Amino acid sequence: MKKHVGKCACENIEYCFEGDPINTAFCYCQECQKHTGSDKWFGLWVPIEKFKFTKGKPSVFTRIGDSGKEVNHNFCSNCGSTLAIEVIVGNFYSVAASTLIESSFSPNMAIYAASAPKWAMFPEGVPKFDVLPPGLGE
Ligand SMILES: [Zn+2]
Ligand SMILES: [Zn+2]
Numbered sequence: 259m260k261k262h263v264g265k266c267a268c269e270n271i272e273y274c275f276e277g278d279p280i281n282t283a284f285c286y287c288q289e290c291q292k293h294t295g296s297d298k299w300f301g302l303w304v305p306i307e308k309f310k311f312t313k314g315k316p317s318v319f320t321r322i323g324d325s326g327k328e329v330n331h332n333f334c335s336n337c338g339s340t341l342a343i344e345v346i347v348g349n350f351y352s353v354a355a356s357t358l359i360e361s362s363f364s365p366n367m368a369i370y371a372a373s374a375p376k377w378a379m380f381p382e383g384v385p386k387f388d389v390l391p392p393g394l395g396e
Contacts, residue, residue, distance in 0.1 A: 263312075264357040266339035271314035273341055275304045275353065282355070284365045284381065286374035289321065293331060293340050297378035301343065301352030302363055309342065309351045316341060323347060367391060 265272040279302035290299035316332035323329040325347040333340040342351040355361050365384055372388035380386060 262361075263359050264341065264353065265313075265359065266334035266337050266341055266357060268334060268337035268339075270336050271311065271316050271334045271339075271341060273309065273311045273353070273357075275302075275309040275351075277308055279303050279353070279363065280305060280350065282363050282366050283352075284368045284384070285352070285370055286368065286378055287370035288373050289329075290370070291373075291375065293333075297375055298368075299343075299352070300355040300365060302355050302358075303345075303348070303350045304342075304353050306344070306349050306351060309353065311341075 259277045261274055261276055263272065263274045281303040283301050283303065284298045285301055286298045291297060293299070317335040319331040319333065321329050323345065327347040329346065330344040331340055332342050332344065339357060340354055341357050342353045344351050355363055365381055368380055368384050368386040369390055371380070371386045
């Protein structure tokens with residue numbers, strides 16, 4: 259199985275995951291806008307058991323998601339990069355595609371589009387959902 263490796267900007271923290279993500283999503287929710295400083299977060303959804311931190315210890319910011327369950331943001335307290343967000347309700351990490359050393363992924367959906375800022379950019383030909391596609395999450 260292919261192993262994917264990523265790290266933060268200062269390289270204090272590294273992680274890896276095995277195999278392909280179960281989903282690759284642009285998320286336009288307000289929390290993602292805040293922690294990226296951008297219109298969206300490009301998250302690679304990786305089952306919790308396939309993902310691990312291999313170097314350093316991330317700081318964690320916990321918030322309560324729409325589901326009422328915790329969402330744990332793992333970030334580097336030195337450089338500020340967010341590496342992976344643990345989504346308890348879905349039992350997966352949403353890994354920052356931008357932190358992968360080698361990334362060949364592209365988004366297969368755009369979620370929380372209703373929360374996007376007016377200046378948001380949406381990829382062409384990618385299905386767009388106001389919140390989540392039917393049957394996913396919540
Ligand atoms: Zn760092
Ligand atoms: Zn989001």
